[in-house]
Amino acid sequence: MKIGxxxxxxxIGIPYLFAGHGFNGADCIGLARLFYHEHHYLPELYDGEFExxxxxKDKNRMVRWLVKNMTKVDIENxxxxxxxxxxxxxxxxxxxxxxxxxxxxxxxxxxxxxxxxILPDKSMLIPRRIxxxxxxxxxxxxxx
Numbered sequence: 001m002k003i004g005x006x007x008x009x010x011x012i013g014i015p016y017l018f019a020g021h022g023f024n025g026a027d028c029i030g031l032a033r034l035f036y037h038e039h040h041y042l043p044e045l046y047d048g049e050f051e052x053x054x055x056x057k058d059k060n061r062m063v064r065w066l067v068k069n070m071t072k073v074d075i076e077n078x079x080x081x082x083x084x085x086x087x088x089x090x091x092x093x094x095x096x097x098x099x100x101x102x103x104x105x106x107x108x109x110x111x112x113x114x115x116x117x118i119l120p121d122k123s124m125l126i127p128r129r130i131x132x133x134x135x136x137x138x139x140x141x142x143x144x
Contacts, residue, residue, distance in 0.1 A: 014026050032096050035096050035104065070139035075135055082097040095131070101128035102126060
């Protein structure tokens, strides 16, 4: 699928792998890191290693990093490459806005969607009608 001049096909179907951030496997943050790295976006989404269960120890770590390093944008003004932070059944997830109302993200195996159906454990494009139910905040890279 091409969205604008940007090809996102190579990011679709990457298997879920906790703390992974490559084409062989990635979690939601790792997929966003891979996308930013491949597009030479700064800042790269990284503030140290993500140890197992880091989100249980410090639930606001990612939000603090986003507020410090990016600019919050209104959901109606999102652009290609914006970082999307959302919840599914109370659990925080992230993705990258890739245009046409879709975000690129991935989920752990057996993650229930908002309607209760199970999401696949590979990266995919999620339409606005689904992700908008859990959106918490949108962020854009700060300019120079």
